[in-house]
Amino acid sequence: MTSVRPANQDFSREAIEAVLKRRFFYGPAFDIYGGVSGLYDYGPPGCALQANIVETWRKHFVLEEDMQEVDTTMLTPYEVLKTSGHVDKFSDYMCRDLATGEIFRADHLVEEVLESRLKGNLEARGQAVTPVEEDDQKKKRKKKVKEIKAVKLEDDVVDEYETILAKIDGYSGEELGEIIEKYSIVNPTTGGPLAPPVAFNLMFETAIGPSGQLKGYLRPETAQGQFLNFSKLLECNNLKMPFASASIGKSFRNEISPRSGLLRVREFLMAEIEHFVDPNNKNHPRFKTVQDLKLKFLPKDVQAAGKTDISEITIGEAVASGMVDNETLGYFLGRIYLFLLKIGVNPERLRFRQHMANEMAHYAADCWDAELHSSYGWIECVGCADRSAYDLSVHAARTKEKLVVRETLEEPIVVEAFEVELDKKKFGPKFRKDAPKIENFFVTRNQCELEDLAASLAKDLKVTVKVDGVEGDVEVEGSLVSIEKKTRKEHVREYTPNVIEPSFGIGRILYCVLEHNFWTRPEDAARGVLSFPPLVAPSKVLVVPLSNNEQFEPITQELIIDLRALGVPSKVDDSSVSIGKRYSRNDEMGTPFGVTIDFQTVKDGSITLRERDSTQQVRGSKAEIIAAIQKMIKGVSWEEGTKGLAAFVGQEQD
Known part of the structure; x- marks a missing residue:
């Protein structure tokens, strides 16, 4: 189009x-x-x-x-998200106003305050400031924010602010706390001091089942x-x-x-x-x-x-x-x-x-x-x-299920790998009820971990490890475990895929598509247009009878039935307002095409096709117009899709 x-x-x-x-x-x-x-x-x-x-x-x-x-x-047990790392690490940093208890997301607060100060610096120097649209929450805070005052900043401070803003996505909680303290960032509304940033886990916790014992998350x-x-x-x-x-x-x-x-x-x-x-x-x-x-x-x-x-x-x-x-x-x-x-x-x-x-x-x-x-x-x-x-490896280690690919090799390959051998007869008497957990610890180590354990064993003739479910450090002597690199032939390659x-x-994409495609008619700022590609427009065709004349009704219904049978979403607007207003309110909905049925349609079956952005119109038979619409929904341009149809002027009165 x-x-x-x-x-x-x-x-x-x-x-x-x-x-x-x-x-x-x-x-x-x-x-x-x-x-x-x-x-x-x-x-x-x-x-x-x-x-x-x-x-x-x-x-x-x-x-x-x-x-x-x-x-x-959507319901996920605790163990799954504990293994994936979400329970421990899926967090943002928040800071609290010590007096009011108001909570801020730390990186957003730093960004907001430093941007305000940079804007104030430009105003103090008499330089033009590009208008920035702000959400309601930010507007409310800036009604009282002191930082937005026109205050000149030293050039090195301006450079520091711009560097921080460029790197804002990469700071840890501790680093955000240092920035807040160094640049005296406070509650923008009250001026009150803030507690250091702390991690807040973003998952919604729930219980699965009536007992409440199976912990889970959305x-x-x-x-x-x-x-x-x-x-x-x-x-x-x-x-x-x-x-x-x-x-x-x-x-x-x-x-x-x-x-x-x-x-x-x-x-x-x-x-x-x-x-x-x-x-x-x-x-x-x-x-x-x-x-x-x-x-x-x-x-x-x-x-x-x-x-x-x-x-x-x-x-x-x-x-x-x-x-x-x-x-x-x-x-x-x-x-x-x-x-x-x-x-x-x-x-x-x-x-x-x-x-x-x-x-x-x-x-x-x-x-x-x-x-x-x-x-x-x-x-x-x-x-x-x-x-x-990472993901397949951690879930495999936790569940003892092999999440791997096995590939038969045309020629066998020689591989070197660390292997663990345990003296199981001695493990039982030595570690008693903890023996299975300790054995499992060794057999589930990856090659890097086994290399480290082998080095420790060679140096100290023992290894000291921490094992889940076993209290304190576990000391395993060299007489109980052997970790050595061995050579073997493999006819099947087994590997964990990368992802x-x-x-x-x-939702974010949808909102940006809305913004990227919105504009207003130069002749009337109150007439908004959403220029969606026909492929994603909510409705593709608006059918507009010229008036409520009963002769138009069967033609209108037949056209709608034909369009919907072809899978083309379409709507009828037979309200009493002018054609121009009917088209205008559907331009706001992003409807790319409009079809007008008038008295000429009753005579010869021809109808008018209107394009949303340019408001250009062409006229042709019902079959020709429907064929043109189908082409343009698939991505063909207006010029190409309407080639051979006669231009039409009129029927767009407010």
């Missing part, structure tokens, strides 16, 4: 929020009870938009990549269900590697201070992929299809230097240079980019930010976020990480 959106039109969040509220794309849940922060309901157009984005995602990834889709339970992600079903999924794929699984479903996070509408909520839809790959071969057979795509990269070394300079290079160049770790990771960055463009993301407002070393999990080889720019700033919407073999994980926050 040809968009005629005005260049450089100032964006108004107030204007789009008015449209989204009026057309009920989404709204606060439990609104008539006062609402609950971080919970939202989707209305009819929001539901349809979300469903279309999800369906496009499913076709783009699950269908085109031949993935194994699963739907796993899942914070969909990934764990895919890892636990790895062996079954491998079987579904006829034991062939590599392969990918996918899951779409709700996840839950008990956010410290939900804000920014759909961008930070407590219940949200995720779409996640787990691509299982041989750790010795992370090339991708379809890498050539994306290698020439040019993306905007923000590498970790640039951020570590306190800068935000973008490198705009091809995916092939990024992988060849080592900036992106491997072909499979690069392939998915390209596929993510193409998906986001397909659903209406503005490519000029899309970048890929690499996780810095201090924010990346210890086991991850590389991680990139697809960030979309909105009136709230740059928002992480898709994460794409090489998680190595490349693209993870999509559907």
